Amino acid sequence: MAPTDQQLVLLDFWVSPFGQRVRIALAEKNLPYEYVEEDLLAGKSDRLLSSNPIHKKIPVLLHGDKPVNESLIILQYLDEAFPDAPSLLPSDPYARAQARFWADYVDKKVYDCGSRLWKLKGEPQQQARAEMVEILRTLEGELGEKEFFGGEHGFGFVDAALAPFSAWFPSYERFGEFKVAEVAPGIAAWVERVGKRDSVAKSLYAPDKVYDFIGVLKKKYGIE
Amino acid sequence: MAGSGELKLLGVWTSPYVIRVRVVLNLKSLPYEYVEENLGSKSALLLGSNPVHKSVPVLLHGGRPVNESQVIVQYIDEVWAGTGPSVLPADPYERAVARFWAAYVDDKVGSAWQVMLFTCKTEEERAEAVSRALAALETLEGALAECSKGKPFFGGDGIGFVDVVLGGYLGWFGAVDKMIGRRLIDPARTPLLAKWEERFRAAEPAKGVVPDDADKMLDFLRTLLAWNASKSK
Numbered sequence: 258m259a260p261t262d263q264q265l266v267l268l269d270f271w272v273s274p275f276g277q278r279v280r281i282a283l284a285e286k287n288l289p290y291e292y293v294e295e296d297l298l299a300g301k302s303d304r305l306l307s308s309n310p311i312h313k314k315i316p317v318l319l320h321g322d323k324p325v326n327e328s329l330i331i332l333q334y335l336d337e338a339f340p341d342a343p344s345l346l347p348s349d350p351y352a353r354a355q356a357r358f359w360a361d362y363v364d365k366k367v368y369d370c371g372s373r374l375w376k377l378k379g380e381p382q383q384q385a386r387a388e389m390v391e392i393l394r395t396l397e398g399e400l401g402e403k404e405f406f407g408g409e410h411g412f413g414f415v416d417a418a419l420a421p422f423s424a425w426f427p428s429y430e431r432f433g434e435f436k437v438a439e440v441a442p443g444i445a446a447w448v449e450r451v452g453k454r455d456s457v458a459k460s461l462y463a464p465d466k467v468y469d470f471i472g473v474l475k476k477k478y479g480i481e
Numbered sequence: 482m483a484g485s486g487e488l489k490l491l492g493v494w495t496s497p498y499v500i501r502v503r504v505v506l507n508l509k510s511l512p513y514e515y516v517e518e519n520l521g522s523k524s525a526l527l528l529g530s531n532p533v534h535k536s537v538p539v540l541l542h543g544g545r546p547v548n549e550s551q552v553i554v555q556y557i558d559e560v561w562a563g564t565g566p567s568v569l570p571a572d573p574y575e576r577a578v579a580r581f582w583a584a585y586v587d588d589k590v591g592s593a594w595q596v597m598l599f600t601c602k603t604e605e606e607r608a609e610a611v612s613r614a615l616a617a618l619e620t621l622e623g624a625l626a627e628c629s630k631g632k633p634f635f636g637g638d639g640i641g642f643v644d645v646v647l648g649g650y651l652g653w654f655g656a657v658d659k660m661i662g663r664r665l666i667d668p669a670r671t672p673l674l675a676k677w678e679e680r681f682r683a684a685e686p687a688k689g690v691v692p693d694d695a696d697k698m699l700d701f702l703r704t705l706l707a708w709n710a711s712k713s714k
Contacts, residue, residue, distance in 0.1 A: 311585065320574070323574055325574070325577045325581075326581055327580070327581055327584060330577050330580045330584065331577075333576075333577070333580070334573055334574070334576070334577040337573035337576060338573040338574070350556055350559040350560045351542075351545060351547070351556070353555075353556070353559065354547045354552050354553070354555070354556040357549070357552040357555065358547075358548055358549050358552050361549055361551075361552065362533065395533060
């Protein structure tokens with residue numbers, strides 16, 4: 258059976274920025290798939306545990322019966338398994354290396370630092386705030402005058418990697434007491450542009466919902 | 482023409498991340514200039530080429546920098562796709578599996594390695610990190626069985642992506658083994674990995690780049706820790 262004939266199933270969690278990357282990619286590529294909501298707060302399904310026994314995390318993309326794990330690995334898999342669909346990575350190897358570098362930067366920095374903003378207080382929170390501002394400014398520097406991080410390629414790998422976090426920025430702003438529009442106006446402008454993109458608009462939830470979800474997490478972890 | 486322009490690699494001889502790039506360059510028989518960086522006094526070229534992380538390895542190709550070791554390895558594989566063996570397999574699913582295990586190595590083995598050598602403050606912390614590394618290596622024993630399907634390497638008949646990523650740590654494993662008085666890759670616990678280690682170290686592309694002098698590495702560690710300590714005063 259040709260790869261393009263096999264069914265795509267996405268095991269996901271509604272508010273996960275990592276799952277949203279995959280939803281965005283599938284939408285950009287016009288690939289039909291079955292979305293399966295894993296109720297992570299209630300526990301993990303047998304299918305999730307057997308598809309990702311090592312990390313037991315979403316997102317998991319099932320292509321036929323084969324699981325692909327880790328959001329950025331899934332994005333590259335979709336590019337490679339469906340070469341006729343629009344790609345997220347550019348074709349030039351040097352540009353691909355730049356895209357992989359910056360997607361890795363987003364992965365290493367944004368979620369972890371953002372989590373510290375809502376988990377911590379006092380001096381450690383201040384430090385997280387300073388780091389988040391630095392991260393946003395660094396990303397702004399890389400974006401420069403480009404419409405998207407993908408540059409000539411258009412909306413691309415780094416854009417898909419970062420876009421879901423745009424729904425978390427308002428929460429980071431509230432906890433960190435800063436404004437993206439002030440510390441990194443180029444990023445704020447990019448957020449508006451990606452927000453208008455169909456694939457992104459359909460995949461993300463409103464920032465208020467993200468903020469409420471953080472409230473649920475804080476309660477779960479016993480954080481004031 | 483594949484990759485016109487000279488290759489220069491900024492590195493540190495002990496770094497697992499640098500070693501993996503050198504193995505790949507050797508695998509593809511690509512000539513390059515190697516520049517040993519002093520972590521206590523980083524060159525202007527390094528700082529200018531990798532302003533975000535300020536770390537090695539940095540591959541300069543015709544003067545243009547590529548950073549992050551797994552990104553560099555894939556870059557080399559793509560630019561020189563027609564030259565020598567491929568590092569990543571051709572099939573998209575197998576590529577995803579290789580990337581998954583490579584990410585696992587750096588995530589689980591790499592983070593434990595950082596603690597056990599560089600950041601632990603007590604012997605308890607070191608022992609905890611060693612336990613985490615051992616657990617990760619047991620998982621990788623299973624991964625090796627699955628990926629190799631009886632062949633010598635994670636990549637099959639030849640060295641592949643997961644091989645070079647894990648192989649980069651072997652020099653330090655030798656030093657840690659001496660430090661803690663037991664082997665991280667223990668033939669009794671992870672027999673497939675133990676045999677894999679022998680084959681990897683003996684492989685032509687690994688010659689001269691995978692360190693085998695544990696004392697020399699421990700000297701390097703002492704110097705680095707002393708420099709770190711003086712920096713934080």
